[in-house]
Amino acid sequence: MKSKYIALLLSLVIWHWSFGIGRVAAQSCTTQYGGTTTCTPTDLTINKQIARPVVDTKGGVTASQTFVENLSVNEPFTPGAEVLFRLTVKNASADTLNPVTVKDVLPAYLAFVSGQGSYDAGSRTLTITLDNMGAGESRTVEILTKVVDATQFPANPDSIGANQNVFCTTNYAEARALDRFDDDTAQLCFQPAQNLPVAGYNDLLLLLPFAGVGLSGLVLLKTKRSLP
DSSP, rough: OOOHHHHHHHHHHHHHHIIIIIIOOOOEEEEEESSSSEEEEEEEEEEEEOOOOOOBBBBSSSSOOEEEOOEEEEOBBOOOOOOEEEEEEOOSSSBSSSEEEEEEETTEEEEEEEEEEEETTTTTEEEEEOBBBBOEEEEEEEEEEOOGGGGGGGGGGGGGTBBBBBBBEEEEEEEEEETEEEEEEEEEOOOOEEEEEEEHHHHHHHHHHHHHHHHHHHHHHHHHHHHO
């Protein structure tokens, strides 16, 4: 009789362990030097990319946009330029995730233009809700921003690690669903628009000798034509 109670109790424990405890996010964990453990989520991921600055080719045709993980100081944006971000959220689990909440925090020097979701100007955060993401499903969201006026740039870019007046920052994004979480960043750089130098008084003095040569040539040509 006692064995029946033990068997029943054991069955209840097994049932509770199998069905009563919610599933946890599948993670791939690696042990780092020093004993710390780093876990990379494998069932909910977000990948943030940024479009390269658009440039005009020699033929006057705008080059096609390509998305990369980060931009270097060699590809800075100038005031007024549009900056396009792409977020790719993937549900790699075996379950439907509902909802998946995505947040994108815009860095300083960028103004929100358009994108899915609701934007809070105070926190500079765009919140996007993805409903009923099926198992294995991926969704892509694009966010269009614009570089602010140069008057809002730091007065001394070198003070924040600028290189030849180019300074960089990162854009942060995250995705959450139940106990799943992942985040990613993309780097971009800024540079004030470089204007062509305006000719000054000293520049005009340098041009005067050439102007004299030109006038002398015109006088000689006119004299030659007037001779019989």
